[in-house]
Amino acid sequence: MFQAILPMLPGDAGGEHRVMTTKSTKSTMTAAVYRRFGAPELVGLEQRPVPSPKPGEVLIRVHASTVSVADHRSRARDIPAGLGMLAAVHIGLVRPSRPVLGMDAAGVIEAVGAGVTSFTPGDRVIAMMGSAFGGHAEYVSVPAGGTIARAPANLTLEEAVTLVFGGITAQGFLSKVAIRPGTTVLVNGASGAVGTAAIQLTKQLGADVTAVTSGRNTELVTALGADHVIDYTREDFTGNGARFDVIVDCVGNAGFERVEASINSGGALLLVIADLWKMLRSRGQSRRTGKLVTWDGGTVGAADLAHLVSLAESGRFQPVIDRTYDLVDIVEAHRYVDTGRKRGNVVLRVTDVSRTRTRQ
Numbered sequence: 001m002f003q004a005i006l007p008m009l010p011g012d013a014g015g016e017h018r019v020m021t022t023k024s025t026k027s028t029m030t031a032a033v034y035r036r037f038g039a040p041e042l043v044g045l046e047q048r049p050v051p052s053p054k055p056g057e058v059l060i061r062v063h064a065s066t067v068s069v070a071d072h073r074s075r076a077r078d079i080p081a082g083l084g085m086l087a088a089v090h091i092g093l094v095r096p097s098r099p100v101l102g103m104d105a106a107g108v109i110e111a112v113g114a115g116v117t118s119f120t121p122g123d124r125v126i127a128m129m130g131s132a133f134g135g136h137a138e139y140v141s142v143p144a145g146g147t148i149a150r151a152p153a154n155l156t157l158e159e160a161v162t163l164v165f166g167g168i169t170a171q172g173f174l175s176k177v178a179i180r181p182g183t184t185v186l187v188n189g190a191s192g193a194v195g196t197a198a199i200q201l202t203k204q205l206g207a208d209v210t211a212v213t214s215g216r217n218t219e220l221v222t223a224l225g226a227d228h229v230i231d232y233t234r235e236d237f238t239g240n241g242a243r244f245d246v247i248v249d250c251v252g253n254a255g256f257e258r259v260e261a262s263i264n265s266g267g268a269l270l271l272v273i274a275d276l277w278k279m280l281r282s283r284g285q286s287r288r289t290g291k292l293v294t295w296d297g298g299t300v301g302a303a304d305l306a307h308l309v310s311l312a313e314s315g316r317f318q319p320v321i322d323r324t325y326d327l328v329d330i331v332e333a334h335r336y337v338d339t340g341r342k343r344g345n346v347v348l349r350v351t352d353v354s355r356t357r358t359r360q
Contacts, residue, residue, distance in 0.1 A: 150309065
């Protein structure tokens with residue numbers, strides 16, 4: 001579960017500090033900062049020092065990030081039952097330890113640290129920072145060897161950033177199973193960032209995909225490739241007798257006890273969201289039934305992000321944007337994500353902090 005909510009990425013590199021850049025970098029930047037856990041109104045704009053890339057890092061001038069469910073959980077300290085102490089390791093116990101949220105970023109390389117040869121200033125890139133956060137600011141430093149790739153040439157940076165959080169999370173979980181032509185997959189919570197990515201990733205491998213979502217999202221998930229749609233407000237997918245090879249639970253309400261009869265022999269339940277009890281029971285359930293039950297989101301990296309880029313450039317992965325907000329409207333962005341009704345991604349446009357109106 002925490003691979004999805006708070007992914008871990010490689011730490012800082014050590015050694016001599018030398019920066020290569022195309023121009024003088026500003027000394028300060030605007031960032032969305034929260035100092036206490038709680039409501040969206042606790043997030044505000046502050047001036048902070050521009051980070052300087054250490055050896056092995058690159059400095060990205062951020063054009064866009066997303067406000068994800070992970071940002072919501074971290075800001076509100078809305079953590080699945082039993083996982084509060086584990087979460088505290090990443091987000092802080094009493095106060096936020098990483099006051100700038102944003103697990104992903106799309107932008108342009110501003111500078112590179114010593115030893116970096118894979119990127120040069122001016123490269124358009126997308127990156128996943130995971131539990132390091134930092135994307136809700138004008139600049140962020142990330143390891144050049146981390147989860148970073150050149151942005152798709154056919155997408156704007158606002159579109160490109162939507163590949164990252166949902167795509168990487170879905171890809172990590174799907175790496176635990178074999179998806180082939182004809183594999184039956186059910187995606188529970190199909191209209192969110194992870195759900196819309198899971199539909200596309202499994203469909204391009206030839207799966208027969210059933211999307212569970214509200215009726216208003218039928219057109220969206222069908223356009224992304226879903227073969228069947230179940231409106232959860234009208235029907236319980238566990239009660240119609242249908243069985244699937246893989247169930248991807250992006251909501252947290254499809255525990256094994258509820259869906260066991262809906263999984264084919266040798267099939268799998270992928271728990272993108274799970275509380276401690278579900279996590280502890282998953283191994284025993286797998287051994288007892290022969291059906292894989294896992295909350296392990298796998299290990300993802302630059303190659304996985306590059307794969308998403310190749311899919312986007314070939315038209316097999318579409319960006320899904322619900323709303324776009326400017327950085328100055330960060331509170332409104334959080335309020336909307338808090339409703340739990342976003343479709344795909346909520347994009348945060350970072351480049352022009354002087355704008356005061358929200359585009360929807």
